[in-house]
Amino acid sequence: MGRHTPLYDLHRSQGARIVDFGGWDMPVQYASQIEEHHAVRRAAGVFDVSHMCVIDLTGAHTREFLRYLIANDVGKLTRAGKALYSCMLNETGGVLDDLIVYFLTDSAFRLVVNAGTRDKDLQWIRRHAQDFGVEVRERADLAMLAVQGPQARQKTMSLLAPGDRERALALPAFVGAHVAHWFIARTGYTGEDGFEIMLPAGQAADAWLALNALGVVSCGLGARDTLRLEAGMNLYGNDMDESTHPFESGLGWTVALEPAARRFIGREALQRVTAAGSARELIGLMLEDRGVLRRHQKVIVPGGGTGEITSGTFSPTLERSIAFARIPSGPVARVEVDIRGKLLAARTVKPPFVRVGKPLVS
Amino acid sequence: MSQVPADLHYTKSHEWVRKLSDGTVEIGITDHAQHALGDLVFAEVPDKGRVLASGEACAVVESVKAASDVYCPIAGEVTAGNPELATAPELINQDAFGRGWLLRLRPASAAFGALLSAAEYEELLRAEGS
Numbered sequence: 001m002g003r004h005t006p007l008y009d010l011h012r013s014q015g016a017r018i019v020d021f022g023g024w025d026m027p028v029q030y031a032s033q034i035e036e037h038h039a040v041r042r043a044a045g046v047f048d049v050s051h052m053c054v055i056d057l058t059g060a061h062t063r064e065f066l067r068y069l070i071a072n073d074v075g076k077l078t079r080a081g082k083a084l085y086s087c088m089l090n091e092t093g094g095v096l097d098d099l100i101v102y103f104l105t106d107s108a109f110r111l112v113v114n115a116g117t118r119d120k121d122l123q124w125i126r127r128h129a130q131d132f133g134v135e136v137r138e139r140a141d142l143a144m145l146a147v148q149g150p151q152a153r154q155k156t157m158s159l160l161a162p163g164d165r166e167r168a169l170a171l172p173a174f175v176g177a178h179v180a181h182w183f184i185a186r187t188g189y190t191g192e193d194g195f196e197i198m199l200p201a202g203q204a205a206d207a208w209l210a211l212n213a214l215g216v217v218s219c220g221l222g223a224r225d226t227l228r229l230e231a232g233m234n235l236y237g238n239d240m241d242e243s244t245h246p247f248e249s250g251l252g253w254t255v256a257l258e259p260a261a262r263r264f265i266g267r268e269a270l271q272r273v274t275a276a277g278s279a280r281e282l283i284g285l286m287l288e289d290r291g292v293l294r295r296h297q298k299v300i301v302p303g304g305g306t307g308e309i310t311s312g313t314f315s316p317t318l319e320r321s322i323a324f325a326r327i328p329s330g331p332v333a334r335v336e337v338d339i340r341g342k343l344l345a346a347r348t349v350k351p352p353f354v355r356v357g358k359p360l361v362s
Numbered sequence: 363m364s365q366v367p368a369d370l371h372y373t374k375s376h377e378w379v380r381k382l383s384d385g386t387v388e389i390g391i392t393d394h395a396q397h398a399l400g401d402l403v404f405a406e407v408p409d410k411g412r413v414l415a416s417g418e419a420c421a422v423v424e425s426v427k428a429a430s431d432v433y434c435p436i437a438g439e440v441t442a443g444n445p446e447l448a449t450a451p452e453l454i455n456q457d458a459f460g461r462g463w464l465l466r467l468r469p470a471s472a473a474f475g476a477l478l479s480a481a482e483y484e485e486l487l488r489a490e491g492s
Contacts, residue, residue, distance in 0.1 A: 033426060034401040222400070222426060290404050290448070292424050314403040314426050321403075340422075340429065 001025065005050035006143045006201040010208060014218055022116030024051040026221050033222035037316045040190055040227055041357045044149035045219035046211045051115035054139040054198055055125065058108050065132035066101060066109055068264050069125065071246060073256035077103035081175045083187055086254055087246050088113075088121070089266030093273065094242040095249065097121050098234060100187060102176050110176075110183070112144075112196075114236050128265075143204035145197045147216060148227075150357065152194035153186070155214045159207055168195075189224065191231025191354060226313050229322060232284065232351025238295060238311045239282060239324050247273050248326060250282035250351070278329055282310065284349040285323045286361055291339055293323035293346065298338040301327050309337065317354050318361065324351070364393035364487065367459055371474055372483035373435045378459060379477060382466070386441050390463045391423065391432055394487055396455045399425040405451040407443030407464050414438060414467065416476070421464045423454060435477060438467035 002025040011018065016027030027048065029036060039045045057065070066074045072086030082103050088096045097117045102110040113121045122138060129136050147156050157165045164179045171177060173193075176185030183198040199207060212218060225235070234240060240249035247255070247270070255270060256262070287293050293312030300306055307327030315322045323346075327335070336343040349361050366372075371379040376395035380388040396402065404424035414420050414434040421432040421443075443465045446453055454462035478486065 029400065032401055034403075226426065292404055292426070292429065294429075 003051070005048055006204045007048045007050065007208060010205050011048065011218075016218070016220060019221070021051065021221055022114070024115055026051060027218075029220040029222045030218045033220065033226070034316045036217055036219040036223035037226050039217035040149045040192055040219060040223065041317055041354075042149070044147060044151040044155050044194070044211075044216045045223065046208060046216045047146040047148070047219050047221075047224055048143075048204075048208070049146050049196065050143040050201070050204065052144060053113045053115065053118035053121065054142050054144065055111040055113065055122065056108065056137045056139055057111065057125075057129070057134050058137070059132065059134040060107050061132040062107055062109050062134050063103075065129060065134045067262055068132075069128055070099070070101065071255045071264055071266060071270070073259075073262060074101060074103060074109065075259075075262070076256070077101075079175065080104065081171070081177045081185075083174045083176060083185060087240075087251055088124070089246075089264075089270075090242060091265060091269065093245040093266040093269030095236070095240040095244060095246060095251070096124060096242060098236050098240070098251070098254075102185065116237060139198070141201055142198045143201045145199070145204060145207060145211075146188055146190075146194065147197065147211060148188045148190040148192045148194035149216075150193060152192065152216070155211060155216050156184075156195055156197070158214055159210055189231075189233055190227040191233070191352060192227075192356065226316055229311055229313050229324070230315050230317055230352065230354040232353060234282075234324070235311055244326070245270060245273055245278075247278040248280040248282060250324070252278075280307070280326050281329045282324055282326050283332075284351040284353060285309070285325050285335065285337070285346040286318070286349050286353070287321040287323075287337070287344060287346045289344050291321055291344055293321045293337060293339070299325045299327055299346075300336040300338070300343070301330075301332050302334070307335075315353060317357070318359050322349070322353050364397060365459065366392070366480050366484050366487070368480045370459065370480060371435070371477035372480065372486075373433070373477060374486060375433050377432060377435050379435050379474070380459075380463075386466050386468050387436065387438070388463045388466050389420075389432075389435060390458060391454065392483075393458045395430075396458045396462070399423060399430060400427050401425055402451040402454050404429075405444075405447040405454060405464065407447060408440045410440055410442055412440040414440065423451070423464075432464060434467075436467075436474070437470040439470075440465055440467045442466045
């Protein structure tokens with residue numbers, strides 16, 4: 001038996017099909033994964049993401065600590081509540097995890113890290129935090145819901161006291177704020193507008209049911225995966241891991257090498273990569289024929305070099321299979337993919353594949 | 363508990379067989395199978411004229427989750443693959459025993475003995491814990 005979020009019984013009662021995800025028993029779908037996907041693109045869906053780990057960091061040197069710990073630079077964060085997406089690297093520049101960090105006050109930041117890596121991350125963070133006198137507090141008392149879709153923010157308003165609604169609605173993209181006993185952030189993993197809400201575990205079930213009553217559809221990890229891939233977002237463990245660096249994982253944009261004086265874990269290794277140029281890169285693919293691109297399938301590029309699919313699925317919005325693949329660096333328009341012994345043609349696409357519900361590829 | 367029409371024959375690998383009035387048979391995957399696979403997004407069916415042995419992989423159904431081979435329940439020659447599945451593989455989810463049929467074939471012999479009856483298939487599902 002895996003770990004359970006505070007909503008496990010509720011998922012079972014709603015007929016969810018449960019699967020193991022990083023050691024957690026999570027809903028992969030309720031009725032139809034494809035219908036759940038469409039609900040998020042067209043209206044609103046709610047996901048239980050309580051298996052992810054919320055970590056509060058406090059202390060006078062928290063900002064300094066984070067500028068050392070992660071590859072993106074929290075020095076950029078000046079507005080209270082502003083979020084930043086970053087990789088956390090090991091000394092050889094390999095990716096330990098991807099995460100979101102929120103700047104709360106000069107001595108308080110909040111991290112959200114992945115479920116499958118939470119134990120590893122906590123150990124790593126605690127070890128390095130000691131050098132800066134930063135206190136690390138795992139918030140196991142919190143559940144987390146993601147409400148996503150064009151109607152998501154509007155529907156969430158009904159869950160808030162009237163006096164809190166204006167402030168929540170006014171949150172700009174990628175900013176969070178404490179609203180009553182909840183922390184509401186305008187972030188997400190679907191490519192749609194919406195909120196991720198961190199709330200006391202005991203309140204999660206009522207909030208979920210209240211959202212259902214407003215027409216917000218219960219959505220599982222299956223839809224979460226098709227939505228994030230359409231939106232061009234990486235999945236840790238598939239698209240990057242400790243053996244890959246950000247530049248070969250489509251995450252070069254999250255690495256802040258400026259200012260040059262900022263020392264962070266993995267910097268030297270990355271500078272060697274940028275000096276030589278990365279030998280491999282992560283690209284988007286769309287299958288031209290019918291079929292499904294899947295992780296680990298071999299990719300053949302013009303000239304004979306080979307690569308591998310890191311994430312693949314069928315895109316319900318595009319009605320075609322899409323994927324990320326790691327291939328030798330260099331411009332390429334078309335590749336072949338070995339699908340069960342047959343070579344099928346795929347074209348390269350610069351992610352995302354879909355933005356705000358609209359396909360970006362024809 | 364999934365549907366198990368009484369007038370069909372079944373296999374342990376969750377295919378069904380229907381006798382048609384012209385002596386050919388129609389083959390598909392069961393309601394239990396489509397439910398286990400989830401939303402189907404692709405189905406590859408054999409071409410007319412293909413000769414199949416009993417137990418030979420004759421079709422592929424693919425959901426977002428995984429690709430699954432379908433095994434031919436009885437030997438014969440394919441008379442048709444379902445043309446609707448090229449554009450609407452979800453018919454298998456919606457109507458596994460009807461419009462979601464995969465292929466039709468002319469059996470090599472009249473022997474149906476190796477197939478399960480509806481009662482036997484239901485028993486198999488119960489034993490599997492469905």
